Amino acid sequence: MRVSISEVFTSIEGEGIYLGTKTLFIRFAGCPLRCFYCDTPYALSIGNGTYYSIDEAKTIIARKVERGTFKANFTGGEPLLQHEAVRELARYVRDELLLKTYLESSCYDASRFLHVLPYIDICKIEFKLKDSNAIDDKHYTRLLENEMLCLRHAIASRKVTYIKVVLSSLSKREEVEELARMIFEGDASKAIDGFVLQPVNGVNEPTLEHMLAMYDAVHQYYPNVRIIPQMHKVMGIP
Numbered sequence: 001m002r003v004s005i006s007e008v009f010t011s012i013e014g015e016g017i018y019l020g021t022k023t024l025f026i027r028f029a030g031c032p033l034r035c036f037y038c039d040t041p042y043a044l045s046i047g048n049g050t051y052y053s054i055d056e057a058k059t060i061i062a063r064k065v066e067r068g069t070f071k072a073n074f075t076g077g078e079p080l081l082q083h084e085a086v087r088e089l090a091r092y093v094r095d096e097l098l099l100k101t102y103l104e105s106s107c108y109d110a111s112r113f114l115h116v117l118p119y120i121d122i123c124k125i126e127f128k129l130k131d132s133n134a135i136d137d138k139h140y141t142r143l144l145e146n147e148m149l150c151l152r153h154a155i156a157s158r159k160v161t162y163i164k165v166v167l168s169s170l171s172k173r174e175e176v177e178e179l180a181r182m183i184f185e186g187d188a189s190k191a192i193d194g195f196v197l198q199p200v201n202g203v204n205e206p207t208l209e210h211m212l213a214m215y216d217a218v219h220q221y222y223p224n225v226r227i228i229p230q231m232h233k234v235m236g237i238p
């Protein structure tokens with residue numbers, strides 16, 4: 001088996017509920033989606049990464065781990081595109097390097113997600129809004145179904161599980177409200193460790209008023225909602 005990796009680097013976690021933690025980023029190349037705000041265009045094509053054997057990838061990762069690292073972030077691109085390799089490398093990072101594993105995924109395929117889940121400690125489940133342009137309208141419902149299934153699987157496996165939704169000036173309040181309603185029906189709110197609304201950076205940035213309306217749309221179902229930008233962009237670091 002070979003794996004295409006875009007980059008491996010240590011930085012400060014710039015997103016989500018573990019913001020500020022020293023993190024080893026393992027960026028897998030390739031993504032089936034096309035969000036208009038994508039900030040890793042160099043990782044969209046699987047052919048743009050460097051191909052390694054699994055043993056070579058393990059060696060590179062082991063060499064890059066620095067003292068005091070809190071977790072390894074398996075990101076991309078879309079890591080589930082190479083789910084077999086991610087499973088093997090996550091197992092290695094967790095069981096042999098003794099680091100927490102964190103999956104950063106658009107959750108486009110719930111069966112691939114289930115395949116890697118046993119070796120993942122922390123799941124960031126991203127829900128793509130329609131204005132992301134991630135996928136054509138015809139396939140949007142299927143994407144949403146997979147995201148929702150991944151969320152259920154992560155909760156059922158008692159992982160640390162949180163939600164991210166990227167907001168732009170084009171995002172619709174009704175859509176976010178309906179999403180929150182679907183996520184929190186039943187008793188899910190106790191099992192979910194966070195809901196982060198992340199404003200886009202650079203293009204179609206939402207106004208304060210717009211962000212607050214989105215906050216309110218989630219808050220009625222989940223009072224611990226947070227609006228958090230990508231802090232690594234603010235800090236000017238990778």
Ligand SMILES: Nc1nc2[nH]cc(C(=O)O)c2c(=O)[nH]1
Nearest residue numbers: 011012013014015075232238
């Ligand atoms: N500092 C930093 N934090 C991040 N959190 C998620 C990232 C990603 O690209 O998935 C990322 C990233 O690329 N850099």
Ligand code: SF4
Nearest residue numbers: 031033034035038077
């Ligand atoms: S899912 Fe992530 S990597 Fe893929 S296009 Fe969207 S932002 Fe870029």
Ligand SMILES: [Mg+2]
Nearest residue numbers: 039040075076
């Ligand atoms: Mg990213």
